[in-house]
Amino acid sequence: MSLDFKPGAFDFFRDETFRESFTYRNSNPLRFPFPFDRDDYMYSVNMEPHVPGRKGTAFEHILDVDEHYVAEMIDRAKVLADDPLRCQSLPHMTLAGWDLLELIMEAKARDYPQWFSLTKNGNRWHWVNRPLGIEQSFTFLDESTLPYGPFEYITRQTQGDFSLQDERDNDLWMDAGMITSQADWSLDFDIGMSFMEWHAPVPLAHEKGVFDRALKFLLKLQHGAPVRRFNWTMTVNPLLDTAPETYPKWGPTKTTLTQENLGAKQHLRVELQSLYRLPRSNAIAFDIRCYLCSFEQIVTVPKWARRLHRVVRDLPDELAAYKGFLRNRPAMVEWLSKYDDGAPTSPGWWPDD
Amino acid sequence: MLTPVTPTIRSRPVYAPLEPRPGRLHLMVADGEGADALIELLAKANNRSEILSSAHVIYAPGPNGTDRSDVLKALGLRQFFRAPTIPALLPRLVRVLADAHMGTQFYLAGTEGLIGQAEREIMATGFPMGAIQKEHRGSTVRRVQCVHCKGITENVATDPFKCSHCGLNLFVRDHYSRRIAAFQGVNIDAEDPGQVPEPVVRFK
Structure with missing residues (x-):
């Protein structure tokens, strides 16, 4: 499976980069899932049903395929070529990988029939992914009929990082992952950990009982009733792969911000996280879909401009440090303050219509 | 004395004094000052002779040079093995685990490096975490x-x-x-x- 972007073949998908030249842009910032529903931010379980939402937004379908799809998949292939440890699956997770493959193929073929199709004849399946130029006949549940294991095969064709959680002993164990657009955490280090172990480094939330409640909630997650929540952080340059492994390479970019370049370089990084109970394995699939938007694009929406300024300004130091932007916060606040006239903002995250 | 661990994040392992438990095989893996934890474990056991007669101790000197091999050897264990280092100890442990049955009790004592690597080998064989006791002693490197x-x-x-x-x-x-x-x-x-x-x- 080799991915070569063919300009013009699909006018919808942008030919862009998430490294070196950083040509990533959003054609329509209003599509961006702005994560703040009020003017301040603190950790909470903030789960809601993951159901299709407003047309023309990232919520229209449960698996959003947007203009960045092909470029993100090319970027993922490059990350994996550099470091195959970014995709790992412990031996008992193969069935959960098939569950996820089925979920994704069915959702994409249903919601984007112009790009994807899935035909089934018993266990003989035929999958077509037109944007990536992939056609594959295979036998469902027979690994030998795919070029990769089922988990790696389908997540090489799906935006968003994915982890698979096995349920044992009233706990969730992160026993597989495809993690190439992560906010600075290492799958290779965390694979095999329990829910509390892999969340251990997060400040403040343990004391607030957030993870105890979240785990209880997730253990009750039912097949067919996925849920979602937001998470967010800040990234200099539209760099998807902010991995701890490569931190010495991208860390120095945090020192390059000026008031002149901040609007273009500083990006709000949003994770639209969705969770699915899988039918055969009883595992839970965790989709961490990363959206990036530059500050200069965010401030084209007046409500978001005012709110982002207030959230960044008032965030507790521990969170700004954990999210890795404590050193740049004063510069960000200074830049954003020019777009905040102090007017009240309406509740909820949608831009004012 | 158990090396105290300052409470911190939840992935950081915590430890407790070893307690004697009934078992078919008592597999004890220790380094350095971990030997003292084994000696205290035996001292408080009601079934000391039973444990001794089904105990297998695998031991290495600690990273600080502490070597209590002679004391352990004098306990009258069914099996005692001294390795010069932790890496040299692990192949022996893996071989012993291949024959260990359910009902085996595991006692790990000493540095976190020793405990962690022994625990990893034991978990890889599928033994439940509940069968593994861990007491941190000696060096905190x-x-x-x-x-x-x-x-x-x-x-x-x-x-x-x-x-x-x-x-x-x-x-x-x-x-x-x-x-x-x-x-x-x-x-x-x-x-x-x-x-x-x-x-x-x-x-x-």
């Missing part, structure tokens, strides 16, 4: 994996320290992987290359 090059540096005493594989200056996190049996080390001067704080001895 750490086994740390460099998150960048993946190399593991043993017996880390200072924070920050230089990765023994790639040479980056790493700070030591409390984040711990049981699968790797190591703490995580992260480049301390990634954002400001060359600005490395003076190393402080945090682990002795």
